[in-house]
Amino acid sequence: MNKMIDCAAQTPAEDCSEELVRELVNYKGIGSDFIDAWGKPAKIAVKNQIKLLQAMGYDMRDESSLQHQLHDEATSEWLQGLNPVHVFRTNNDICIPIRVSIADATAEHTLKITTESGAEHKIKFLPSEGTLVASQAVEDIEYQQYLVAVDEVFTEGYHQLSLTKGRKNVAASRLIVAPESCFIPDDIASGKKMWGLSVQLYCLKSERNWGIGDFSDLIFLVNNAAKQGADFVGLNPIHSLYAADPDTCSPYGPSSRRWLNYLYIDVESIDCFDSSSVESYMTENDVAAKLVSLRALDFVDYEGVAAQKLAVLGKVFDVYSEKYFSKNSKQKKAFDEFVAAGGDSLHTLAVFETLQMELKNKGKAHWGWPVFPDGYQEAHLPAVRRFAKKHAHQVDFYKFLQWQASLQFEAASKAAKDAGMSIGLYRDLAVGVSEGSAEIWGNQSLYCTDVSVGAPPDILGPLGQKWGLPPMDPDALYQQAYQPIIDLFESNMHASGALRIDHVMALLRLWWVHKDDDANDGAYVNYPVDDLLAILALESQRNKSLVIGEDLGTVPDSIRTKLQENGMYSYRVFFFEQAQDGGFFSPSHYPEQSMATLTTHDMPTLIGFWHCDDLVLGKDVGLYPDEDVLATLYADRHDNKQQILNTLHGHGSIGDDISRDVHYVGMNKSLNHGLQTHMAGGSSALLSLQLEDWLEMEKPVNIPGTFKEYPNWKRKLSHNLEDIFTRADIQSLAKAITHKRIGASQS
Known part of the structure; x- marks a missing residue:
């Protein structure tokens, strides 16, 4: 078990010399200073460094105990004939x-x-x-x-x-x-400029889904987007969340990043769904009427969707097990192979979800492993093994869900390729897992659970950010021969034409903050970036998956160069590409080795940005209690909008029907389409556009810094999928974007 130390009770004694602390800080890769997002030097407080050393398991109460600990570590290392792992390029x-x-x-x-x-x-x-x-x-x-x-x-x-x-x-x-660098598709290598749509999969509405977007909706989307000229569809993280807590729905705070969210399964496409016993259950429980209500909602009702899906999937599994798993069928063989390949990780997730659901049904605390009963707080304890054996059928059920989710995702990926997309599906890898997750439960020695990762103060978060995600300990990762990161890269690149790595700086360094401290009271901790990039390149080449690194925020220029040299594509957001004079850089000046976009999941939609809806919402939910600060934000937004108009008019991206004076310009279809086609003419190899902006939606999908104040990660699209691609304005926009991308390829 990892060392759980009460940091608050371990104030360093006076005889713990500053010199020894400094040496240990350097040895463990904890930063002492950095250049902030505004280009200014910033110092790390020693007390912050000490808290992180404590979180790593060091006893900082007195120098004698610390010296003994360091001596034992050094002795252990010298007694090992080989290092745990050695990484080389070809x-x-x-x-x-x-x-x-x-x-x-x-x-x-x-x-x-x-x-x-x-x-x-x-x-x-x-x-x-x-x-x-x-x-x-x-x-x-x-x-x-x-x-x-x-x-x-x-x-x-x-x-x-x-x-x-x-x-x-x-x-x-x-x-x-x-290999020397990550995989790059031949089309991109030959200069083709591509575009695609980015979606939150749960947002998709259709006439047939169960109140949440699913993998069959995804197949419909890729087929129709491909017809419009798209070469990829980008997805929000589709990692496994919490079956027992469906409303814990942030895709960036998952339970496991290796496995999929079962809610994206199309229940009706599974063999045995049409069995008489499942049909009887559906009829007796009026499931069809409940699904109509769930589909009609503007926000995903995760509790309602999960209740229907879990119940019906359980009935389907019972029939499927009896039909196929009771004999030596090809289905049983395929399932057994999937389970064997999933190994301890899949078993851990399935047992975790079974245990969590059991605790929930008994009315006990269940949000994560820290509140599991004594004897159950680690995945490999004897009581857990006995529990798994006793509940083997339910454990197999959760493994079955992962199998079906994997098969359906693979089918969507194949559909994208069959439709002619050069890249197809690209996935998003979250920067971590939440505190109570199955991933930590199964490998606690890998994580520092007294710490959260986040970001120091920057443009996006002036007070800093703390995400509630415990970091991997770099030394523990090394001692485990990098297997956890290998598994992450491989599983997320599987059947994916590209992988976007959220907060790619995590390969170099992460901002660690003690869980009891404010976000700005942290420090950077270094990771073995060269080794991790080498493994990333290896898995990228093996899976033929392009890699996109989300390199926003506080990012040293040196790491951007290193990422580029390793074949990784940068991430360029139009609203952040601003010169010192306030003007916005033309997308024609973006690096070719990048993916460009107008907005992200953490930003307002185009209409929301232009009409300052995000500032109104921010005030309503308490993000901007200071009226003077809010007034400054409004003034800055006004100036930015004028600069955007100057840019668009200067490049001929909008016509004279749109005024050059921001006082007379609201967001309309012409300006919306002008912004998107302006991006399409840029030099980035990839252009990602939000489906929300095609539909001219107002509400954001997420407001950073909020929890219950706003229904984050729940808002659906405003139109059914069946209707989107029949609209003349959508077809016209897609045609214009494709034309501009072709022109950019030839320039």
Whole structure:
């Protein structure tokens, strides 16, 4: 279990020297200063650094106990013959550091490399004849570290290392060999400029869904968007949330990022839905009428949708199990293969959801593992194993839901490709999981649960942001040979033409804040960016998935260069691409290696922005209690709108029917379409447009900084899917965007 330390009770004693704290801060990659979003230097308070060290498990109460802890860590490292993992690019020379006692340095050792394909390569050597790089006395025995050169050229992949002396196994490790950069589709490499639609999947309305967008709606969307010239459809995170708490619905605070939200399953497309027992249940419980009501709502009723879907899916599963799983059918074989491939991660999620639902049904606290009963607060405890065995049928039910969700997502991805989309579906990887999640329950040693990630004060959040997502401990991730991050990249790139990484700075550094502190009282913690980028490139190439990094906020120029060199596409939002004089950069000046967009899920719609609806809403929900601050925001918005008009008129993106004076211009169809076609003529390889703006909607999908004050992540689209692409104005807009993109490709 991870070390749960009461930080508030551990104020460092006076004899814990500042020098030792400083050394430990540097060793653990905790920042002492940074350049803020306004380009000014900012210092990190020492007390913030100490709290983060405590969250990492260090006892900061006195120097003696801390020294003992550090000594034990150093001893353990020197006693390991190999590092947990070694990461190289294909053009690197491979040199493996090994550690042996001085007595063993003259004995013959064997370094064996077993490739993914099973081929073995053995290197016999005397450590003393190699390059000595370090030495250390451990318990009166001197240990030495040497570099062993590996002359063979290895293919990209995950290989195994073992170090032996004679017949004695000394150590085992992993060798990762990665390509130089991420995957780039041939069409993009040849200069094609693409456009696509970004949607929150739950927002989709249709005549047939169950009150929430589903994977069949997604198939309908990709088929019709492709006919209009779109090359991709981008999705909000579709990660697994909480079956027992449907109203905990933020896609950016999931329970597991490896698995899917079962609410997106089209229940009616599953084999056995048309069975007599399911039909009887539907009739007896008047499900059809309830679905009509759920479809008619303007906001997703997650509780209502989940109640109907879980109940009917349970009936379908019972019939399906009896029909297929009771014998050696191809369906049983496919399901068993899916479960085996999902391994501990899938089992953990299924048991978590079964346990959480059981606690809920008994009226007990259940929001997450911290409130689970004693003996159940870790996934691998004996009581949990007994519970899973006792409730095996229900555990299999939740595994079945993941199987069906995966099959339906794969079908949507295939539909996109079959429709001629160059990229198809692209997914969004959230920056973390919520505190009570199944992902943390199954691997608590990986996370620092006394901490939340977030952001220091910046343009989007002047007070800083704290997202309630515990971070992975970089050292624990390294000790686990990066397997958790490998699993994340692979599962989210599977059957996806592209992956957008939310807050891509997490590969380099994350803003850590103690959960009891304000968002600005944090510090940056560094991550092994080169190793993580190498793994990202490997999974990108394997899954043929383009990578887009959301690089907004406080981002050093050096990391943007590094991301670009690794083949990652930048993320450019029109309203943030503003010069010092207030003018807006033309999209023709955006980097070609980027995805451009007008707005995001955290911003108002075009109408909302232009009419300042976000400022009105912000005041109503308490975000802007200071009238002077609000007045400044209104004045800035007025100036920005005038600059936007200047830009649009200057580039001929809107006609003279729209005034050049902002005092006389409201958001209308001409201005809306002018903004979107203005973006389409830009130099970015990718252009993403929000379906809400095609429909000229006003309400935002999310207001950052709010919880219950606004129905975040619930607002549906204003029109049914069946009606959207029959509209002449939508067809005309899509045609104009496609024409401009073709022109941009040829320029």
